[in-house]
Every structure is written in C-alpha cells, then in structure tokens.
Amino acid sequence: MQEPKRYLVTSALPYANGPLHIGHLAGAYLSADIFVRFLRLNGKDVVYVCGSDEHGAAITIRAKKDGTTPQAIVDRYDESLRTTFEKIGISFDIYHRTSAPIHHETSQEFFRTLNQKGEFVEQTKEQYFDESASQFLADRYIIGTCPKCSHPEAYGDQCENCGSTLSPTELIDPRSTLSGAKPVLKSTTHWYLPLDKYEDWLREWVETGKLEGELLHYPDEWKNHVLGQCKSWLDGGLQPRAMTRDLDWGVDVPQEIEGSEGKKLYVWMDAPIGYISATKQWAIDNGKDWKPYWQDKETALVHFIGKDNIVFHCLIFPAILKAHGDYIIPVNVPANQFLNLEGRKLSTSKNWAVWVHEYVEEFEGKEDELRYNMIKNMPEQRDSEFTWKGYQETNNNELVNNLANFINRVIVLTNKYYDGVVPTINPDLQIVDSSNQIEMSYQESELVDLHDKLQEIGEHIRKYEFRAALKVLMEISSTGNQLLQFNEPWKLIKTDEETVKVVMNTGLQVVTALSVACRPFLPFTSDKIRDILNLPRLEDNGEYMDLLNKLSEGEVILPDGHKINKPNHLFTKIPDEVIDAQIAKLEATEKANKGVSYEPVKETIAFDDFTKLDLRTGTILTAEKVRKTKKLLKLTVDLGFEERTVVSGIAEFFKPEDIIGKQVLLLANLAPRKLKGIESQGMILMAENSDGVLDFVSPGDGMGNGFVVK
RNA sequence: GGCGCGGUAGCUCAGCUGGUUAGAGCGCAGGAUUCAUAAUCCUGAGGUCGGCGGUUCAAGCCCGCCUCGCGCUACCA
Numbered sequence: 001m002q003e004p005k006r007y008l009v010t011s012a013l014p015y016a017n018g019p020l021h022i023g024h025l026a027g028a029y030l031s032a033d034i035f036v037r038f039l040r041l042n043g044k045d046v047v048y049v050c051g052s053d054e055h056g057a058a059i060t061i062r063a064k065k066d067g068t069t070p071q072a073i074v075d076r077y078d079e080s081l082r083t084t085f086e087k088i089g090i091s092f093d094i095y096h097r098t099s100a101p102i103h104h105e106t107s108q109e110f111f112r113t114l115n116q117k118g119e120f121v122e123q124t125k126e127q128y129f130d131e132s133a134s135q136f137l138a139d140r141y142i143i144g145t146c147p148k149c150s151h152p153e154a155y156g157d158q159c160e161n162c163g164s165t166l167s168p169t170e171l172i173d174p175r176s177t178l179s180g181a182k183p184v185l186k187s188t189t190h191w192y193l194p195l196d197k198y199e200d201w202l203r204e205w206v207e208t209g210k211l212e213g214e215l216l217h218y219p220d221e222w223k224n225h226v227l228g229q230c231k232s233w234l235d236g237g238l239q240p241r242a243m244t245r246d247l248d249w250g251v252d253v254p255q256e257i258e259g260s261e262g263k264k265l266y267v268w269m270d271a272p273i274g275y276i277s278a279t280k281q282w283a284i285d286n287g288k289d290w291k292p293y294w295q296d297k298e299t300a301l302v303h304f305i306g307k308d309n310i311v312f313h314c315l316i317f318p319a320i321l322k323a324h325g326d327y328i329i330p331v332n333v334p335a336n337q338f339l340n341l342e343g344r345k346l347s348t349s350k351n352w353a354v355w356v357h358e359y360v361e362e363f364e365g366k367e368d369e370l371r372y373n374m375i376k377n378m379p380e381q382r383d384s385e386f387t388w389k390g391y392q393e394t395n396n397n398e399l400v401n402n403l404a405n406f407i408n409r410v411i412v413l414t415n416k417y418y419d420g421v422v423p424t425i426n427p428d429l430q431i432v433d434s435s436n437q438i439e440m441s442y443q444e445s446e447l448v449d450l451h452d453k454l455q456e457i458g459e460h461i462r463k464y465e466f467r468a469a470l471k472v473l474m475e476i477s478s479t480g481n482q483l484l485q486f487n488e489p490w491k492l493i494k495t496d497e498e499t500v501k502v503v504m505n506t507g508l509q510v511v512t513a514l515s516v517a518c519r520p521f522l523p524f525t526s527d528k529i530r531d532i533l534n535l536p537r538l539e540d541n542g543e544y545m546d547l548l549n550k551l552s553e554g555e556v557i558l559p560d561g562h563k564i565n566k567p568n569h570l571f572t573k574i575p576d577e578v579i580d581a582q583i584a585k586l587e588a589t590e591k592a593n594k595g596v597s598y599e600p601v602k603e604t605i606a607f608d609d610f611t612k613l614d615l616r617t618g619t620i621l622t623a624e625k626v627r628k629t630k631k632l633l634k635l636t637v638d639l640g641f642e643e644r645t646v647v648s649g650i651a652e653f654f655k656p657e658d659i660i661g662k663q664v665l666l667l668a669n670l671a672p673r674k675l676k677g678i679e680s681q682g683m684i685l686m687a688e689n690s691d692g693v694l695d696f697v698s699p700g701d702g703m704g705n706g707f708v709v710k
Numbered sequence: 711g712g713c714g715c716g717g718u719a720g721c722u723c724a725g726c727u728g729g730u731u732a733g734a735g736c737g738c739a740g741g742a743u744u745c746a747u748a749a750u751c752c753u754g755a756g757g758u759c760g761g762c763g764g765u766u767c768a769a770g771c772c773c774g775c776c777u778c779g780c781g782c783u784a785c786c787a
Contacts, residue, residue, distance in 0.1 A: 220727095225781085228714040232782070236713070307715090307781065337715080338780075345780090376735090377723085382716050383780060390722070393736065401749055409746045416745075468724075471734075481750055490745040569747060629711055631786045649786025673787055683787040 004300035004331075006045035008293040009036050010275045011090075012305040013053035013098065016077040017062050020084045021353035022386055023346040026339040026374045027306035031466055033090045034375070035302070037520035038461045043542030047293055049278040050085075051096030052078040055250040056267040070249045074099055080357060087360040088367050089523045091540075094285070096278035098251075098270060103277035107270045108254045110324055111191075111243070115257060119323040120191040121240055122259075128183035130176040142183060144171030188246055189259055193269075195238035198319045202238070205329070206230045206314065211322075217331045221463070223381070226335050229310045241316065243269045272317040275303075294327055301330045307337050334464040337379035341386050342586060351589045354386065354582075368522040369395050369571065375470050375521055388586075392579045395571065398474060404570040406480040407514065410507040411532055411567040413489060422508055423501035424560040430499075446483060446506045450476065450513050451551040454544070457517060466521075473517055480510045505560075508533075512558040516547050525570055533558065534565045614669035615685070615709035617699045618644070623656035626676050634678055635659075637666055640706025644668070647680035653694045663698045665709055 012028040014020060029050075036048040054074035063070040078097050085095060096103070114120055128142055176183050195202075204210055206227065209217040219227060243266045244253055250264030276294055283290035293299055303313045313333045321327040339346065346353050359370055373391045376398075377384045414420060453476050460469035487503045515529035519538055530537045535558075550557050618637040626632035631649040633656060644666065665685040672681045685697045699709075 223715095225715045229782070230714095232712095232714045236783075311782085340780095381723095385722075387722090390736090394722095397736065400747065405746060405749050409750085411746095413745055471724090474735085484745075485743080485751040488743085488745085491743095493745095567746090571747085573747070626711090626785090629785055632711095647787080651786085667787075670787055675787080676785075680787060 002298075005296070005298035006293060006300075007036070007039055007047070008275075008279065008299055008301045009039075009046060009048045010301075010303050011048075011050045011092075012303075012309055013051055013271050013274050014081050015056070015058070016052040016054045016074040016081065016097070017059050018077065018348050019080050020356040021346060021348065022341070022356060022359075022370075022374060023306075023339045023353065025088065025356060025370075026378055026384075026386075027336045028304045029085070029090050030371060030374055031334065031336060031378060031380075031464065032302075032304035034466050034469070034520040035304070035461060035464070037091060037523065037540060038458065038544065040540035041516065041519060041538070041542065041544035042458070043545050047279060047282060048091065048093045049096065049275050049282060050090075050092045051094070051098065051274055051278045052081055053267070053271045053274065054078065054097055054099040055264070055270055057245075057247060057249070060247075060249045071099070084357045084360065088356055089371065091523070094278050094282040096274065096281050098274045098277075100277065100281065102281055102284075103270075103274055104251050106277040106280060107251045107265055107273040110273055110320065111265060111269070112254050112257070113324050114193075114243075114320070115191070115254075117323065117325070119193070120243065121194050122189055123192050123240070123242075124187050124189045126185045127188045127246065128174065128176075129186035129188075130181055130183050142171060142174050142176060144174035190242040190244045190263070191253070192240040193243050193316070193319065193323070194240045195316065195319055196240060198322070199234060199238050201322075202315055202319065203234045205318070206234070211329070216329070222332060223334060223464075225307060225337065225381070226310055226314065226333055229307070230314045233311050233315060238315070242266060268312050268316060269320065272312065272320070297328060299328055300332075301328055303330050303333045305333060305335045307335045310335050332464070337381070337383045339374075339377070339379050339384055339386055342388070342583075343385070351592075352586070366574075368525045369399060369574075372399055372470070372522060375466055378467055380465070380467060388579045388582045392574050392576075396573045399571040400573050402474060402481065403477045403514075403518075406477045406484075407511050407529060407532070407570060408567050409484055410480070410504065410511050411564065414504055414508060414564060415566060417489075417493065417500065417504065420564045420566070422558055422560050422562045422564070423505055425502045425505045426498055429502050446479070447509060447551055447554075449479065450510060451548065453479075454513060454517055454548055454551070458544070458548075461520065470521055473514075473521065476510065476514060476517065480507060480514075483507060483510070505556075508558050508564075509556060513547060513551075516543050519544075528568070528570055532565050532568055534563060611710075612669075613667060616666050616668045616705075617703050617707045617709065618664050618666045618705050620659050620662045620664060623654075623659050625651055625656060626678065629676060632676060633659075635684070637664065637682070637684070638705050639666065639668065640704060644681045645679065646682050646684055647675040647678050648684045648686075650684075650686065650694055659696075662696060663701075663703065665697050665699065 009032055011032040014024060032048065036046050039046040052074065054070075059073055060070045063073045066073070074097070078099075082095050085092065174183055175181065201211060205216065206222075207219060209215055209219050244263045245266050246262055247264040248262075250267065251270045253260035253263040253265065276290075279290045279293055282288070283293075294301070303317075305313050310333065313330065313335075318329040321329050341352060341354060344352055356370075360367060363370065370391075373386070373394050376394055377386060377390070414422070417423075453472055457469045457472045460466070460472065483503065483506060487499075489500045489503045492503070493500050511529065512533060512535070515526055515533060515535070516538065518529070519526040519540070527537045547557055616639055618639045620635050621638050621643065622636040624634050626634050626647060629651070631651050633648050633651045633654070635646045635648055637644045637646055646666065667683040667685065670683050672679050674680070686694045687697050688694050699707075
C-alpha cells in the first residue's frame with residue numbers, strides 16, 4: 001500500500017441530547033484532533049468532519065418531557081457541543097448537524113440507491129401501534145411495567161430501574177407515551193440490510209485486509225480489541241438489520257418508494273452518512289469537490305470512535321458503503337476504550353462526569369492542561385482512569401516543572417545575557433550533550449537527537465499511539481533541562497562566554513522545535529510559545545515537515561540575530577484548594593446519588609385484587625444453577641401439599657447450597673412460564689433495595705409450609 | 711452461560727514476530743545545584759509480570775484450566 005493522497009478523518013457524531021464530558025473527549029475527539037493536526041503540519045490534504053447526531057427516539061421523548069419540540073432540544077445541544085469543542089481546541093474542518101437539509105438529501109440518496117440495487121430485503125413484522133395517534137410506536141414510545149423488576153415506567157427497549165434490556169412485547173400492561181392508550185399489535189414492513197449476505201467479504205476484509213483481492217489495510221495495524229470485537233460479531237453470525245423505523249423524527253424514507261409513509265431511516269443508517277453530508281457542506285463552503293474524499297481509492301478514511309461503536313463502524317457502515325458501490329471503506333477504526341472517573345464508570349444520568357463546558361468555564365485558559373492529562377491517560381488499549389489528583393500532579397510536575405520551566409529558563413537567560421537576541425555561535429565549539437557523556441560539536445549533539453525525537457513522535461502518531469507520542473514530546477523538554485544542567489551556563493558565563501552562546505543557541509532551537517511539536521497535543525501552548533519567541537503562529541500547513549527538513553539538512557530553525565520576547569509563564573501550578581473543590585463536587589454528586597430512592601407507590605387497588613394473589617409459605621428443598629445462564633437458579637419448593645419447580649433470577653446474589661432449607665414466600669397461582677426450557681411454577685417473593693440488591697421475604701421461624709399469606 | 715479485550719513496581723501505564731540481570735513517569739530515600747514558577751540534575755530502593763499446570767534449550771509474551779475487571783450477547787414469573 002502506498003501513502004494515501006488525502007485523508008478523511010471522522011469523529012463519532014455526539015448525540016444531541018446532552019452535553020460533552022471527558023469520556024467523549026478521551027474516546028473519539030482528542031485522538032482524532034492530534035492525528036489531523038499532525039497531518040496538516042506535515043502538509044497533508046486532510047478533512048476532519050464531525051457534527052451533532054440529532055435524530056432518534058430519545059430526542060423526541062426528551063422534548064415531550066420538557067414540553068418543547070425536538071428541534072428546540074437539538075438546537076440547544078448542538079450549540080452547546082459546538083462551542084465546547086471549539087473552546088477545548090478540537091479542530092474540525094466542519095462541525096455539521098444531521099438535521100440539515102443536505103444531510104436528509106444525502107442519506108435519502110443512499111437509501112434510494114441501495115433500494116434500486118435490490119440490496120434491501122423487505123420484511124413484515126408485528127409491532128405495537130397506537131390507534132388514537134394512528135402511528136407505529138418505536139420501542140422508546142412504549143412504557144409499561146418491567147417484567148423483571150416490576151418498575152412501572154420501563155421503556156420498550158430497556159428498564160432504567162433495573163437496567164435490563166427488553167423488547168416491547170415483554171412489557172406488562174404496555175401503554176403508549178403519545179396518548180396513554182393501550183397499543184395494539186399490527187404488522188408493519190421494514191427494509192432490512194442483509195448483513196448475513198455480506199458476512200464473507202466483511203470477514204475477509206477485517207481479518208486479512210483484502211477486499212476483492214486488493215489489500216486495503218494491514219490487520220495488525222488495527223487494535224486488538226477492535227479486531228476481537230469484529231470477529232466476535234462475525235463468528236456469531238450477522239443478522240439482517242432493519243434500516244427503517246416507524247417514527248416521526250428523522251430522515252424520511254424517500255417518498256416515491258412504496259410504503260414509505262411514516263417511515264424514517266434507522267439512526268445508525270443515517271448518522272454515519274452524516275460524515276458524508278458534512279464533507280459535502282464543507283466542500284460547498286470552501287469551493288472544493290467532496291467526491292475524492294469519499295470515492296477515490298487513494299483516500300484514507302479513518303473513523304475515531306469509542307468502543308461502543310465498533311460494530312457500526314467496522315461492519316454495518318462499511319457494508320452500507322460497499323452496497324452503495326461508489327464509496328471507499330475505512331482503512332482503520334482506531335477505537336478507544338472507556339475512561340473512568342475516580343474509580344467509577346462515567347454516567348450522564350448519575351451526573352458522574354467532568355463536563356467539558358463546565359471545565360472550560362471554571363478553568364478558563366487551561367484547555368491544554370486538560371488535553372494533556374487526557375492524552376496521557378487516553379484509554380488506547382484498555383479502560384483508563386481520570387482522577388483530579390492525577391490531573392493536578394501531571395499539571396504541576398510535567399507541564400509546569402518540566403516543559404514550562406525549561407522554556408522559561410532558556411527565555412530568561414537569553415534575555416539576561418543577550419538582551420533577547422539569538423546569539424551567533426562558533427560552530428566548532430564543543431558542549432556537553434544531554435547524556436553528559438561525550439562532548440560533541442553543536443550540530444551533532446542536540447539537533448541530531450532533536451530530529452530523531454521529532455521523527456519518533458510522527459511514527460507514534462501515524463500508528464495511533466498518542467500516549468507514546470506525548471511521552472517523546474516531554475522527553476525533548478527533559479533533554480533540554482539536562483542540557484542546561486550539565487553545561488551550567490550560569491556558571492560558565494563567568495569563564496567562557498563563547499561556549500555559553502552555543503548552549504543558549506541550542507536551547508533556543510529546542511524551544512522552537514517544541515513550539516511546533518507540541519501543536520497537535522497542546523495547540524494553545526504552541527501559540528503561546530510562538531508569541532514568546534516572537535515567531536508567527538503556526539497555520540497548520542506543513543511546518544512540522546519543514547522543521548524536519550531543516551534539521552536533517554543541518555540548518556538552524558531559529559536564526560541568529562532574531563529578537564525574542566520577554567518570558568511569560570506557560571502553565572501555572574494548580575493548588576490543592578482547586579482540586580479539593582472539584583473532588584467535593586463529585587462527592588456531593590455521590591451523596592445525592594446515594595440518597596435512597598423510593599419507587600412511587602402504585603395505583604390503588606381493591607381488596608379483591610389483592611385476594612386474587614395466592615401467596616404461600618414454602619421451603620426451598622433443592623437449588624441448582626440453570627446451565628448457560630448467569631442469573632437463573634432452578635429451585636424446588638415444598639408447599640407441604642405439593643412441590644413446585646421455580647426458576648428464579650437470583651443466582652448473582654445467592655449460591656445454591658446456601659439457600660437450601662430457606663423459608664420463602666411463593667406466589668402460587670401465577671401462570672407457569674418456560675425459562676430456558678424449564679417450566680417455572682410460581683414466583684419467589686424478593687425484596688429489592690435501591691441498589692438492586694435482592695433478599696428473601698421469609699416467614700418467621702416455625703411456620704410450616706403451604707400456609708396462606710393474607 | 712457464550713464471545714471479545716484486559717489483569718506487569720505504592721500509583722498511572724510501556725513491553726515488537728518467545729532469547730542475556732523485566733522498563734518509563736509519578737511517588738519514596740539519599741546526594742548535587744540555583745539560571746528558572748522551592749523549579750532542575752544524578753544515584754538508589756521497590757515486581758515469584760492475576761493463580762496453577764503444560765510446550766520449549768529458553769515464556770510476561772505460546773497452549774490448557776481457574777480467577778478478577780470491562781464490553782457485547784443470552785438471560786431475571
């Protein structure tokens with residue numbers, strides 16, 4: 001494979017129903033931003049696109065809850081996301097949105113093409129329909145009692161109380177969120193993408209990098225967990241996936257297609273196409289042609305995402321692109337794992353997060369400090385951790401003490417000794433190099449090493465190893481500190497002024513290199529260093545490449561006689577109080593979450609309703625785990641007059657041997673149901689607290705079996 | 711339960727296709743130094759590489775079993 005002619009880089013489209021947190025940043029945005037900034041600095045043709053994902057049922061429901069329109073919701077969060085990204089320095093070429101007309105047109109064109117080519121399979125299934133609102137109900141539009149935890153407000157796809165995944169037909173007493181009416185089952189037709197048919201080429205492409213005999217990527221350049229996840233899906237056998245939904249918020253299925261009425265595109269069909277429509281809009285805005293970026297084989301398409309999106313970007317979207325026929329497929333999908341916060345998973349609903357829009361307000365001017373810490377702890381190969389203490393330590397020890405201090409030392413001394421003018425040197429003079437071993441001539445010593453380190457940073461970035469790249473950047477700065485320490489210009493100035501000039505000139509070259517090399521990671525700092533050096537700010541247009549060329553030619557990168565500015569602190573220490581305040585904020589959240597939440601009392605029932613329940617005392621005689629399940633135990637319960645087999649979802653809390661002989665209460669007249677092939681004849685009564693912990697509700701000692709509870 | 715990824719110094723993490731005394735940063739201990747935002751530099755202590763077994767002349771790296779964390783999936787009458 002040869003070097004690509006151009007790059008099209010995407011970051012996952014954030015969903016426009018909430019603000020941005022550090023997990024998003026660490027997952028899909030910072031890594032992409034480093035990558036594209038580096039490419040631009042090397043004079044590459046690259047377009048970096050992103051935008052708000054503004055469709056899907058969650059947004060309409062949110063709108064309904066807030067008493068507003070879906071458009072108002074997405075407008076609000078699109079604005080929030082857009083400004084937050086800008087403030088933290090994510091350098092999209094365009095941040096678009098899927099509610100834009102050009103996106104609707106683009107995704108409809110895709111649908112139309114796939115339909116015309118006969119790629120879809122139409123299938124009719126039974127689905128809930130709200131007769132009073134005369135429309136089909138998406139999973140999220142149906143609420144009912146959770147069959148698992150009896151939470152009365154479970155959604156059709158998931159119960160937020162117990163976290164179980166549900167399907168709408170499982171809900172007890174389902175009702176429509178639109179009208180409150182009881183929905184009826186009615187058949188509806190959808191267009192399915194037959195992923196099973198693409199399985200063979202997808203497998204070959206993922207595992208060998210080859211598609212129709214052409215090598216498109218080297219599989220060992222893909223991350224382990226990405227390949228593993230793909231193989232897992234492929235081995236499990238891909239199933240046809242519906243590309244349409246019965247919704248009223250989203251991209252319409254093209255009108256001329258029969259049966260399109262009331263149908264919208266599935267968000268996972270529509271969202272990735274958002275990358276394409278964003279590129280189109282960018283091309284219009286900049287007088288460019290979008291097509292080569294998506295349709296020319298010499299373009300490298302790279303998707304930056306979090307691990308939750310792997311299947312969509314590695315299998316489903318490539319399948320859509322290839323089914324269309326005119327498009328290239330990604331050369332790599334360097335997905336990151338998840339970032340945890342202070343030992344716990346980030347959670348939007350539990351407010352367990354560091355919100356980026358809050359950070360940029362509370363820590364104004366410290367954008368790079370957050371970027372640095374996030375890159376240093378980026379979850380590249382496994383889940384990683386953000387802690388405020390760690391943030392403080394890296395800031396104080398690495399940014400202030402190492403990087404900013406080195407630069408400050410050089411700038412201060414240059415101003416002191418030479419009134420801020422880069423000194424002319426005698427190139428034959430020798431200085432001690434940073435390993436403090438051999439004395440070498442000026443050009444051989446630091447500048448050769450500098451060139452190698454800059455090269456090394458590039459190699460790491462090209463391999464998506466951003467943590468490693470950042471580490472090398474800091475090594476350059478450490479080397480600079482050593483240079484000063486070993487040569488001690490503050491002492492030498494008294495005896496050997498000419499050699500001091502060599503030391504200081506070298507230090508200045510290193511600072512200049514840092515102003516370029518730090519750019520992908522710390523763009524704001526790059527500007528600050530350029531200002532201090534009295535050099536023009538970088539325009540992200542080949543400057544890294546120029547720098548390497550000059551160094552390999554043995555040319556200096558900051559010429560003699562250049563006048564620099566006065567010193568200015570690049571970073572300042574973050575005191576304990578600031579960190580303590582942030583930790584206190586999280587503790588307050590934790591406390592709020594810990595507050596026991598009680599479920600609302602259900603609707604009042606008549607005494608007769610209660611008497612319909614036949615509750616009995618019983619004793620567990622036997623208990624064994626149901627094979628191939630995590631939660632199920634098969635129990636035999638003695639009711640005195642008979643024995644019942646009961647399957648109960650308590651295996652996570654109780655070992656079979658520990659509950660034999662346990663007195664329990666059993667709902668004895670519940671209709672039997674088969675679970676994993678075993679008929680369960682009744683239900684054991686359990687109490688569940690707000691943490692989801694279960695315990696038996698038992699009669700007191702000595703109560704025999706089979707007696708009625710009333 | 712199935713599948714995938716991971717479990718390496720007190721902390722955060724590197725370790726390429728198996729090959730000499732297992733690495734980095736922070737933290738810790740001792741020393742040097744003062745140009746610099748009490749910053750910097752040097753030296754050192756710290757690990758039976760999750761556990762057990764196997765393959766091999768040789769295993770952190772390969773194989774099997776077990777265990778813990780995370781994700782996907784099945785699943786909670």
